[in-house]
Amino acid sequence: MTGYSQSEEDYLEALYMIQLKNKVTRVKDVALALDVKMPSVVAAVRSLSEKGLVEQEKYGHIELTEEGEKVARDVYKRHQLLCAFFHEVLGLDPRIAEEDACRMEHHLSPETRERLLRIVEYIRACKDEEVFFLKRFMSFVNTGKMPEPCPGCKRY
Amino acid sequence: MTGYSQSEEDYLEALYMIQLKNKVTRVKDVALALDVKMPSVVAAVRSLSEKGLVEQEKYGHIELTEEGEKVARDVYKRHQLLCAFFHEVLGLDPRIAEEDACRMEHHLSPETRERLLRIVEYIRACKDEEVFFLKRFMSFVNTGKMPEPCPGCKRY
DNA sequence: CTCCTAAATTAGCCTAACCTAACAAAGTTA
DNA sequence: TAACTTTGTTAGGTTAGGCTAATTTAGGAG
Known part of the structure; x- marks a missing residue:
């Protein structure tokens, strides 16, 4: 890339x-x-x-x-982004996140990269509020069952 | 893998x-x-x-x-999974989703694969309800601003 | 059935990215 | 400063995965 x-x-x-x-x-x-x-x-x-x-x-x-460092920093940032996504969004073990990032960092298109960045930013932005999506998603991961809809908004 | x-x-x-x-x-x-x-x-x-x-x-x-088909089907399923994730969750153009899937399908650990499958299943399971997370995430992608919290549950 | 064309194969070459073994330079210590 | 150890380099080899050009096979048209 x-x-x-x-x-x-x-x-x-x-x-x-x-x-x-x-x-x-x-x-x-x-x-x-x-x-x-x-x-x-x-x-x-x-x-x-x-x-x-x-x-x-x-x-x-x-x-x-200078040029080399520019490229290197770009690779490094892709790596960090993937790590963050795997760990913070998917909830994967940091070691797994790291290993997968190492292999995938070379294959990320600019478009996909941008969206992954967005999703990490999104999740981080509402971290303090105990992000509803993450709670529900992790419950789904762990139980295999869809949690009840939020009683307030009836949305998932 | x-x-x-x-x-x-x-x-x-x-x-x-x-x-x-x-x-x-x-x-x-x-x-x-x-x-x-x-x-x-x-x-x-x-x-x-x-x-x-x-x-x-x-x-x-x-x-x-038989063995070759087993392996091939496994690769194919990784490909399909990545495509689905890129398109249905990240909202990427199908062509981009396809291209990235082609390159990344070879580098997916079982753990990451499992989580991606979960997130796709999760999103699909509540598709009819106009998934709150997706709506909010896409609004964040498009406007760059965090949407207001849901008035009912006050969660993001 | 023969000939022609398209498809498959072989032979031989190239590049990237690694390796080992041998050698050279640098740096440390007595 | 001389000797030893560590680090860096060179030379030469291997493997995977591609290529072109030349050859062989198979299958269809006359």
Whole structure:
């Protein structure tokens, strides 16, 4: 969805997240984060640097370029959005939410993304009020039965 | 999510859908459906037949085995579920729903799948009542503003 | 029945993305 | 500073999944 491959997006996202934590980014950190070997990281970094997304002096630290960081942040936000949706709306375990987000983040169209964002915003906006929809939905999930309509508005 | 690759799932699903329409399945149909060339289909079919998922006599028609059909139907159902969710819950255009489903169907964990099914069932179960949640959510999507709480129950 | 065309197959090639093993550079410690 | 350890790089190989071009088969038309 960015013109970059799944693997490229994964590398950019990992670089971004490591940057947020550590002062500098080393090949080894990336390898660890993505569960690949160091030579794979070296190859990926070279390819990304040819595309102007990262910079690295030999045997030195890796940095995202401005463009690279832009793409990385975009991937990261898709990831966060999916996580939020899975956890906060569907009520899934955070670990499951995380794992599914990792795989799906690469396949989200702008339209679907926008709607998911809306639904998360909607649910959050009325969180304090013990959102009626969520209560009813979770009851449906747990009992398999449709809850009684709200006595006030007779709507579901 | 089935132990088969994205590409393998795509072939199985295509074979299944062609089977539903046509009497027999030919290499050419599959190539057309998946937008690949015939030699790619031949290679894929050979590989799938080695795994016991399809059968084909040389220069003959392609058929899913029982196991192959089981897997194919599973992929197909994931696809349908995602479509339904995108269209019926998120209110997305059917074309967008279809496209996103195609890409995401390969990455759905059983847990997430179950919850998505629930939410679609939930929304369907109260469709006749002009589902309050959907009305409110769509109003939020369109206006960007949170609708007033229901006067009866004061819940969102 | 023969010939022609369309479909299927084979052979051989390419790219992306990974790997291992061997080597090189950097950094740490005695 | 010399030696050792850790980190990074290079070289070369593998697999999945696609492609084109050339060949073979099957099925329909004359």
